[in-house]
Amino acid sequence: MYVKEKLEINTDKLYYGFPVVLLGYKDDRFKYNATTISSSYSLKDTLTIGVKSESHSAANIKKYGEFTLNVPSDKLLGEVEVCGFFSGHNKLQQADLTYEIAKTIDAPVIDDCFLTLECKVVHCYDHHGYTHFVADITNRLVDNDLIDEEGNFRIGEIDTIHFTGCNELRQYRFLKEEKATKGDFIYTSDNCCG
Ligand SMILES: Cc1cc2nc3c(=O)[nH]c(=O)nc-3n(C[C@H](O)[C@H](O)[C@H](O)COP(=O)(O)O)c2cc1C
Numbered sequence: 001m002y003v004k005e006k007l008e009i010n011t012d013k014l015y016y017g018f019p020v021v022l023l024g025y026k027d028d029r030f031k032y033n034a035t036t037i038s039s040s041y042s043l044k045d046t047l048t049i050g051v052k053s054e055s056h057s058a059a060n061i062k063k064y065g066e067f068t069l070n071v072p073s074d075k076l077l078g079e080v081e082v083c084g085f086f087s088g089h090n091k092l093q094q095a096d097l098t099y100e101i102a103k104t105i106d107a108p109v110i111d112d113c114f115l116t117l118e119c120k121v122v123h124c125y126d127h128h129g130y131t132h133f134v135a136d137i138t139n140r141l142v143d144n145d146l147i148d149e150e151g152n153f154r155i156g157e158i159d160t161i162h163f164t165g166c167n168e169l170r171q172y173r174f175l176k177e178e179k180a181t182k183g184d185f186i187y188t189s190d191n192c193c194g
Pocket residue numbers: 020035036037038039040050051052054055056057058080081083084085086087088089163
């Protein structure tokens with residue numbers, strides 16, 4: 001018997017709060033393109049993403065082996081939805097997103113996103129209809145106003161969109177500055193965050 005009663009829930013997907021990002025990639029058809037995902041994680045200099053194998057973006061990222069991961073704030077929610085629902089379209093144009101070409105790879109850096117990671121694929125595999133790309137981060141770009149006088153990232157000021165939901169519900173949540181708290185509850189000499 002659990003101290004607090006738990007029930008099993010019947011759903012084939014359960015997203016408990018993943019940052020929404022826009023992938024930028026080189027595209028056969030439109031030269032450059034973008035798509036929305038919430039399946040990514042960053043571990044030191046490595047980034048892993050999950051993209052539906054039959055998607056236009058997966059085919060092109062497999063072909064060119066490069067992409068950017070661009071992090072939008074809640075101001076770009078409309079653009080996030082355009083890039084998340086029109087498979088195969090010219091979405092940078094459709095969402096009216098301007099961009100420049102990255103320094104270390106041939107892929108778009110989306111101007112209105114506050115953070116961009118430039119990534120080169122080192123490994124990919126298909127699993128249950130999704131392609132998982134493991135990539136090396138070759139460059140990181142952050143908006144000027146998010147860097148303090150000492151050159152540090154003002155991490156407490158970022159306002160990411162988080163995707164939550166299951167089969168029944170799709171919901172966006174927002175990381176607000178006033179709710180941020182420093183992770184210093186446990187003191188240790190180890191840097192446990194990788
Ligand atoms: C908030 C949000 C999160 C999404 N996350 C993912 C994801 O993690 N992986 C994925 O394959 N598709 C995800 N999608 C769906 C794709 O963006 C969608 O299938 C898109 O149309 C694919 O476009 P493409 O075929 O042009 O690449 C997400 C969509 C939204 C709106």
